[in-house]
Amino acid sequence: MSATIHDRRNTVQKEAVKEALETAPGFISAGELHHRLNEEGTAVGLATVYRQLNALVETGRADTINVAGGQLFRACEPGDHHHHLVCENCGVAVKIDPPSEDWILAAAAHNGFTVTRHVVEVFGRCAACAV
Amino acid sequence: MSATIHDRRNTVQKEAVKEALETAPGFISAGELHHRLNEEGTAVGLATVYRQLNALVETGRADTINVAGGQLFRACEPGDHHHHLVCENCGVAVKIDPPSEDWILAAAAHNGFTVTRHVVEVFGRCAACAV
DNA sequence: ATGCGTGCAAACGATTTGCAGAGAA
DNA sequence: TTCTCTGCAAATCGTTTGCACGCAT
Secondary structure, three states: OOOOOOOOOOOHHHHHHHHHHHHOOEOEEHHHHHHHHHHOOOOOOHHHHHHHHHHHHHOOOEEEEEEOOEEEEEEOOOOOOOEEEEEOOOOEEEEOOOOOOHHHHHHHHHOOOEEEEEEEEEEEEOOOOOO | OOOOOOOOOOOHHHHHHHHHHHHOOEOEEHHHHHHHHHHOOOOOOHHHHHHHHHHHHHOOOEEEEEEOOEEEEEEOOOOOOOEEEEEOOOOEEEEOOOOOOHHHHHHHHHOOOEEEEEEEEEEEEOOOOOO
16 A cells, blocks of 8 residues: 655656557566666666556556566556457457446446446457467 | 366365365455465465465366456356456455356457457445445 | 655565475375 | 375565665756
C-alpha cells in the first residue's frame, strides 16, 4: 500500500518510460521495457522503470495484468475499459469493445455480490501469427 | 515448459493437498494451503504443495489465477469453464455460468484472432462481506 | 536553495530445484 | 528391490526499498 503520488516533476526518465510503454506493441514486462530503454540509449534504472510503471498504473494511464512470471504493462487512456485480445506469440494487444458486460453485473447481483473490478483477458493468435 | 507427469503413485500428501484444495472456500494461495495443512496435522512440505498444485493444474483438476503477490488456486472439474466471481474479502468464489461468450469469439474473429484461452475474473464483495 | 526523483545494491517474498532419503508398487 | 515422491534448504526470479546524490523547480 502506498499512495505513490501524482506528477511533481518532469524528468527525462519519466518521459522515456511513458513513451517506451506507448511504443510497445502489446503488453510488456518491466524488465523487457527496461532492456529496450537501455538499448535505445536512454539509460534508465530498473527501479525507476518499476516506479514509473506503477505510478502510471495508479494514475490510470497504464493498464496491468498478472501472468505467471510477473506482471505486464500496457499504456492506456484513463478510464479505459481494460479488455484485451492478446496474441500469445507476438504480444500484440487489441482492445475489445465492451459489447455487454451487463451479464457480469447481473451474475454478481444474482449472487449478492458488489462488483469492484473485473478482468477479461483473451489469449490467442493474431492473424499474422496464426499458422 | 515441462511435461510434469501424470499420476504415478498415490501418496498421503497428494491426497491431502487435493482435499485441502477442495475444502477451501474459494481461491487460495499455495502458502496459505500449506499453512492449513500443517495446522490440520498433516505435515506437508511447501515444495510438495507447489508440486502437487502445479500437477493438478496441468491435469486440469485445478484452476489458477494470477494476482499481485502470487497465484491462487482452486479445485475444479476437468473441462470446467473457469469463470468466477471472487469476493475480495473472504475469498469465496462463485462460479458464473457462461451466458454468452460468443462476443469473445466474435471480437476475436473480427480481429483475425484465434482464441486459445480466455480468462474472466470478477472481483467484488459477497453479500456477507458487503458493508 | 529545496526536495523530489533516480540509481545502485541490498532486501524481500513467492516459487522452483538439487539432492538424499522414505515409501509405493 | 526399484524408482517416484517428499522434505529441506539453497537457488532463482521478479519486484520493492533504503540511502545518498543530481536535477527540476
